[in-house]
Amino acid sequence: MTHDAMLVFPNQSRCPSGSRDSLRAAFSEHFRNTMNRTPFQKTVLITGANRGIGRAIVECAADRGAARIYAGVRNLDSANELVEHYGSLVQPIQIDLDAPDTIEAAARQATDAEIVINNAGIMHITSPFDDDAVPLLNREFQVNVVGLLQMARAFAPVLRANGGGAFVQLNSVASLRATSAFSTYCASKAASYSITQSLKDQWAQQGTHVVSVHPGPTQSDMGSAAGFDEIATPAADVATALFDAIDAQVFHAWVGPLAELVSHSYAEFSQTVIEGDMRALREQAFS
Ligand SMILES: NC(=O)c1ccc[n+]([C@@H]2O[C@H](COP(=O)([O-])OP(=O)(O)OC[C@H]3O[C@@H](n4cnc5c(N)ncnc54)[C@H](OP(=O)(O)O)[C@@H]3O)[C@@H](O)[C@H]2O)c1
Secondary structure: OEOOEEEEOOOOOOOOOOOHHHHHHHHHHHHHHOOOOOOOOOEEEEEOOOOHHHHHHHHHHHHOOOOEEEEEEOOHHHHHHHHHHHHHHEEEEEOOOOOHHHHHHHHHHOOOOOEEEEOOOOOOOOOOOOOOHHHHHHHHHHHHHHHHHHHHHHHHHHHHHOOOOEEEEEOOHHHOOOOHHHHHHHHHHHHHHHHHHHHHHHHHHHOOEEEEEEEOOEOOHHHHHOOOOOOOEOHHHHHHHHHHHHHHOOOEEEEOHHHHHHHHHHHHHHHHHHOOOHHHHHHHHHO
């Protein structure tokens, strides 16, 4: 761990992942290993909770002793398996990042949320000169950027009323380094990282801790669609990293070997500029 960021690698202790049976076995072992850890007993809301990284976050939140988990999903039926497994701990709640009315309704319903994790996102494989680059860029911005902004705006009063809490945004290594095959997705993740920085500064006043999570290639449907299966890190590592970052009150969480490399090169810039005091920087520049 650096002083201002969390790094999670495959050999570190992490929340369980795998098939249903192996998952249960891993849960039992993990629970034995973590019996003495104080449960965080917070109410957590997660968007895109039904599969991929979002599902791993639900599992990790349950493992760490969450008091209640709002599983944000577009289609409520897609949370059935989670409810079967966790019972009343998991409460499905409809959230479509493309439908602001569902976000506002969720904020009116989940008034006890203390940790809000905006995980849902979409990715298209689009290079700058593809015919559909412009409409796909618009789609990705709508979900990955406008959706984030609307989540933050809707849940700001909820978090404030509940003592500040934490807001976590799933960004990416792609927020810092574009790949031409995923150009529009990378642009949307750079924009969501920018919004996340603004939230960090703005919410310092109300005591809401903001975490920007930057996974490299990760095991999920999105990871497979991107062709990452051979190099992908388990989704559980992302979940572990983000809860550890909340515990440690750090802003960045880097997950997996590629993110580790990027974070090393980025550390000084991040410390001075991204996490530095902008007023002090201005004074230094113009004095
Ligand atoms: N996988 C990677 O390699 C990787 C790396 C870095 C960052 N990330 C980021 O991590 C996050 C999760 O990715 P993932 O790999 O788990 O993706 P995934 O396997 O494709 O799952 C995406 C999740 O987002 C939900 N979703 C899609 N559009 C939505 C919308 N308009 N409103 C609400 N929910 C919506 C999906 O719900 P449905 O089931 O209803 O479609 C699903 O639950 C994303 O923000 C992604 O950009 C992923």
